[in-house]
Amino acid sequence: MTRTMKDLVADANTRVETISPDEANTMAAGGGLILDVREPGELETVGSIAGALNVPRGILETRADSSLDTAEPGLVDRRGNAPILVLCAAGGRAALAADTLRDMGYDAKVIQGGIAGWKSAGLPVEE
Template sequence: MSGVSIPVVEVSAVPENGFLLDVREDDEWRAGHAPNAVHIPLGQLAQRAAELPKDVQIYVVCRIGGRSAQAVQALNEAGWRSANVAGGMSAWSLAGRPMVSETGRPPTVL
């Protein structure tokens, strides 16, 4: 990945109504995610990329930023406009941004 520039945005710069793509695994998603995020695990992204809009900026998030950086590189090379959310859901949670869970328990970042 050397020489490849990955666009990065801070958690605070993600608009409330921005298109947020969460590329974490199912168990991580169920434990806690942004309320309006779209969930496509990184391993399914190539097969499911057509589900993503091409006319908006996509903000990509994982737990701390590694998987989302891979997703951003692939998406941008394929014609989408995407940026990695710095610090991932860990930073999202620390910043007090809204989260929900699918477990019936308070949302958490795995």
């Protein structure tokens, strides 16, 4: 049976926790890492969250694997130490990314609504 991206996202959402933007903001203030999996151009046009780490979804595994030379210290140093709070534009890529990170041993949660939800909650965005 062929599956669509919508099917894959729905499946991932059964395994990952979703939190509100306000909860994510509080967790980030307490040491959690906001991981933005959007492409760099999206950050330029839509804005970004101060202090968030940007690792596009397409290269996430190469940055989250501490055994690789391409590992991102800001991410791998938090495995087992702090939650990873994942967002994208609306939530689909974040769900896939959080599910992958969960498989890799991270405590990953999806920020509900992505950057759009963050903005709707009135939380700050750098333009």
